[in-house]
Amino acid sequence: MRSRSASAVAGIAAIALMATACGDDGDGNGGDEGAAEGTLVIWSDPERADAIQSAAAAFAEANGIEVDVQNVSFDDIQGDVVNAHQAGNAPDVFIGAHDWTGNLLRNGTVQPIELPTDRAASLDETALEAMTLEGQLLGVPYTQENIFLMRNTELAPDAPETFEELVEVGTELKDDGEVGEVLAMAVGQEGDPYRMNALMTSAGGYLFGQDAEGDWDPEDLGIGSDATIEAMEKVAEFGEEGEGVLRRSIDLENEASLFFDGEAPFFVAGPWTVGDANASDIDYEISAIPGFEGMDPAAPYIGYQAFFVTEGSANSALAEEFVVNHVTDTDFLLSLYEADPRTPVQTEALEAVSAEDPNIAVMAETGENGVPMPNIPEMGETWEPLGIAQAQIIGGADAREALETAHESVAERIGQ
Amino acid sequence: MTADRPGTPGAPATGAPARRDRPGGPWSGASVGGQVVKILLLGLFTALGAWAILPLYLAGVWWGIALVAAVVALVYWVYFSRRTVPAKYLVPGVLFLMAFQIFPVLYTMSTSLTNMSDGHRGSKEQAIASIEAFSVTRDADSREFVLTVAANGDPETGDLVFLLTDDEGHAFAGTEEGLTDLVGARVDDAGKVTETLGYTVLTPAQVNARSDELQRFAVPTDDGAGIRSSGLSSAFEGSAVRVYDEACDCIEDTETGIVYHADDERGAFYDEDGQRLPQGWQVGVGLDNFARFLFNPTFASSFFGTLVWNIAFAASVTLLVFVVGLAVALTLHVPRMRGKVFYRILVVLPYAMSSLAMYLLWRDMFNADFGLFNRMLGLQVDWLGDVWAARIAVILANVWLGYPYMFLVATGALQAIPRELSQAAHLDGAGPWQAFRHVTLPLLMVAMTPILIATFAFNFNNFNAVWLITRGGPFGSEGTTAGGATDLLITYTYRLAFSEATAQYGYAAALSVMIFLIVSVMSVIGLSRTKALQEVDR
Numbered sequence: 001m002r003s004r005s006a007s008a009v010a011g012i013a014a015i016a017l018m019a020t021a022c023g024d025d026g027d028g029n030g031g032d033e034g035a036a037e038g039t040l041v042i043w044s045d046p047e048r049a050d051a052i053q054s055a056a057a058a059f060a061e062a063n064g065i066e067v068d069v070q071n072v073s074f075d076d077i078q079g080d081v082v083n084a085h086q087a088g089n090a091p092d093v094f095i096g097a098h099d100w101t102g103n104l105l106r107n108g109t110v111q112p113i114e115l116p117t118d119r120a121a122s123l124d125e126t127a128l129e130a131m132t133l134e135g136q137l138l139g140v141p142y143t144q145e146n147i148f149l150m151r152n153t154e155l156a157p158d159a160p161e162t163f164e165e166l167v168e169v170g171t172e173l174k175d176d177g178e179v180g181e182v183l184a185m186a187v188g189q190e191g192d193p194y195r196m197n198a199l200m201t202s203a204g205g206y207l208f209g210q211d212a213e214g215d216w217d218p219e220d221l222g223i224g225s226d227a228t229i230e231a232m233e234k235v236a237e238f239g240e241e242g243e244g245v246l247r248r249s250i251d252l253e254n255e256a257s258l259f260f261d262g263e264a265p266f267f268v269a270g271p272w273t274v275g276d277a278n279a280s281d282i283d284y285e286i287s288a289i290p291g292f293e294g295m296d297p298a299a300p301y302i303g304y305q306a307f308f309v310t311e312g313s314a315n316s317a318l319a320e321e322f323v324v325n326h327v328t329d330t331d332f333l334l335s336l337y338e339a340d341p342r343t344p345v346q347t348e349a350l351e352a353v354s355a356e357d358p359n360i361a362v363m364a365e366t367g368e369n370g371v372p373m374p375n376i377p378e379m380g381e382t383w384e385p386l387g388i389a390q391a392q393i394i395g396g397a398d399a400r401e402a403l404e405t406a407h408e409s410v411a412e413r414i415g416q
Numbered sequence: 417m418t419a420d421r422p423g424t425p426g427a428p429a430t431g432a433p434a435r436r437d438r439p440g441g442p443w444s445g446a447s448v449g450g451q452v453v454k455i456l457l458l459g460l461f462t463a464l465g466a467w468a469i470l471p472l473y474l475a476g477v478w479w480g481i482a483l484v485a486a487v488v489a490l491v492y493w494v495y496f497s498r499r500t501v502p503a504k505y506l507v508p509g510v511l512f513l514m515a516f517q518i519f520p521v522l523y524t525m526s527t528s529l530t531n532m533s534d535g536h537r538g539s540k541e542q543a544i545a546s547i548e549a550f551s552v553t554r555d556a557d558s559r560e561f562v563l564t565v566a567a568n569g570d571p572e573t574g575d576l577v578f579l580l581t582d583d584e585g586h587a588f589a590g591t592e593e594g595l596t597d598l599v600g601a602r603v604d605d606a607g608k609v610t611e612t613l614g615y616t617v618l619t620p621a622q623v624n625a626r627s628d629e630l631q632r633f634a635v636p637t638d639d640g641a642g643i644r645s646s647g648l649s650s651a652f653e654g655s656a657v658r659v660y661d662e663a664c665d666c667i668e669d670t671e672t673g674i675v676y677h678a679d680d681e682r683g684a685f686y687d688e689d690g691q692r693l694p695q696g697w698q699v700g701v702g703l704d705n706f707a708r709f710l711f712n713p714t715f716a717s718s719f720f721g722t723l724v725w726n727i728a729f730a731a732s733v734t735l736l737v738f739v740v741g742l743a744v745a746l747t748l749h750v751p752r753m754r755g756k757v758f759y760r761i762l763v764v765l766p767y768a769m770s771s772l773a774m775y776l777l778w779r780d781m782f783n784a785d786f787g788l789f790n791r792m793l794g795l796q797v798d799w800l801g802d803v804w805a806a807r808i809a810v811i812l813a814n815v816w817l818g819y820p821y822m823f824l825v826a827t828g829a830l831q832a833i834p835r836e837l838s839q840a841a842h843l844d845g846a847g848p849w850q851a852f853r854h855v856t857l858p859l860l861m862v863a864m865t866p867i868l869i870a871t872f873a874f875n876f877n878n879f880n881a882v883w884l885i886t887r888g889g890p891f892g893s894e895g896t897t898a899g900g901a902t903d904l905l906i907t908y909t910y911r912l913a914f915s916e917a918t919a920q921y922g923y924a925a926a927l928s929v930m931i932f933l934i935v936s937v938m939s940v941i942g943l944s945r946t947k948a949l950q951e952v953d954r
Contacts (some may be wrong), residue, residue: 038624064621065620065624086537107535107695108538134552170826191891249785249787250529254786316631317630318648321620322647324650377534381918389891
């Protein structure tokens, strides 16, 4: 009997402990819930989290709430938000790219946004179009980016007008032994269709056709078209079997170091490289990526980044208010710009920062011939097959065979 | 060992009462400290259970609560009963096994029977709600208002009222019944109503607390249109173009007149031409995911090719690390050798470094133009672009990373083999090779065989090794669908299922189940072979 009562004592003690733990738990939970009602949770990449946090301080104060910016690596945000939304613990607001919209729409992850006319008018029209699917605005764009040509002015003082000129200048430098490479443009073993699009479009290739209203048409897939095949044959002239300017051995890992070590006079770079370029001791200038001689201008992809409101957020009123009226606000955008300089899409903010930083104006110019990256869900299925085909062509494979196979594989994936 | 068998509680037999009671009887013989630890641990476990029940209760998952309660009760019974001594040792392991091994396997299996993928994640209700929300459109002449959210009476429970001002400064009050003129309101420069008779203007925090209500709230105007809020300070007039009709289980687009019927087999709304609405829902598809790859001829052939390479990869890496590791161990086992410690540290170094960083480093070393190998050796090998070069590259990198482990194990095993045995063999006239082959190696294999099986199983699913160096490439002209030259089943599955645009969890789960079956079969065969080996040794 002794031992039985001892068991009972132990059991009671354990339950008492549990009760204490429970009490803690309840308090903690209650606290959380109380905070959740007045805390707007924003997911951002670590690079600009602090910028958003401080730029949102005014909003927090005006509405008597708190803003909590949480770090998620940019590449993970889309997948994590979609999963978290399904599990019911998504953030209220998150930043993302405009080409995510197709996937966010079909998963019902975000809430459509209605901008008052004056707010909409203050934003770049193409940016709003890029964020629109099925006639609905999915997020509020705030910044844009596109790739451009960065050159080492010590080696190449003048911006090349054509791609041929670029190759000529670079090859001369290479023959003189001043550099090891003509151009640092990432290709890699799996290709880089994002960068290659500039050259491919210059030579007349296309990925998706556009319908009469300018919407991307997934039915008109251009990968295996004669135009694209000819375009990539043109590009192949500069590949490994041709001039050797474009090579699979140059990839995202070594492209920047080639340029910053002075090993390549030209570099296909993006706004994300400008910080490193300023920190390096290379004298550089930015210009548009040149197209081929006598052909179309190169059209780099333009990417827009936006603030989205999660569907079913417990703070949807505040989240909408933040995205509709605050993200479109010049003061907010300028304070965001100060901490994280990216080209704004809001006209007033763009004018203000262009006056201050000549690079911003130049970067905006380099995107003039650009096209917004298609935002239809089918877009995502093209990257890998197209990239591999492009890498093979640059490595010397037959363009027709590679592209036609890629076309088939994409067509199968998007259900055509 | 009688002490460990369940005895009669509270009635110690002659002999060793203290020992008998120790496992079950709390007071007899056990230290107070042990008791305290036991109570603490049980309390902690119970708290964990309570913590798990709370969200389950909120979500109304009753079977989940019952399961948690049953597990907690089971644990209490096991640790307070004296008849359950073996269970006391087994329960924690079994619980962890269930939670981290068996449950994920079952979950994967159940997922493999659904069409869970992007566009088919949630329930039908969610899909319908999303379709309706995304169909609210504004007419060209739709009105816009500056919005102030108010309530009729109490800020927390009173009916919501939209206080709206238009461009011309007219003020309205919008309720669920409709729009009425608002008189006597005080309006600020921005058009926000700051004060009015009869309604309580809500603070942002108060509005936010009623977000859910606000989402559903619309002030009806003519023709089924409604005024909805957009944030805290703007509202617009719009109408939902697509409406779900339960009677026909369909969605009608009032603008185009197209009717989309629910297809509960495919989990989406389709119109007559087979065009679907983007938002779909998750449905069970039976064995379709399995059929999709088992009966697809291109897939079947590439699956077989990948499987063969996968086995070859795992086998050759295992063999090579074993040979290299053992050779180094034997070399450093020579008694006269000087500076053994120094060499051993050198050899173990690769093992001490982060394998992730090492794989990336190896990838860079294999770069055709800038890599260390081609530059130093003056080669022109397209390491990552040529089929066989890439395969060799992947194996090479893995052997380098894997052999130190084999060396460590072999060194330990060698030291456990008495040197006298080799000396005896030597006296019997055996040469060094014969002595090694017939004396040392068989003894060594007793310790090494399980390790070799583990190494094989590990490399069979060595995702990082391939993904970080070649990402499965190089690919043939068929592209990724056919699989790359260095693709393992796991990287192949990963790419196929999580291709950038569409995460196909159902399909990926089906492939994982296949891999699980293949690895299980190989492990069972491998283990039964080991048993045979041990019996030979005996």
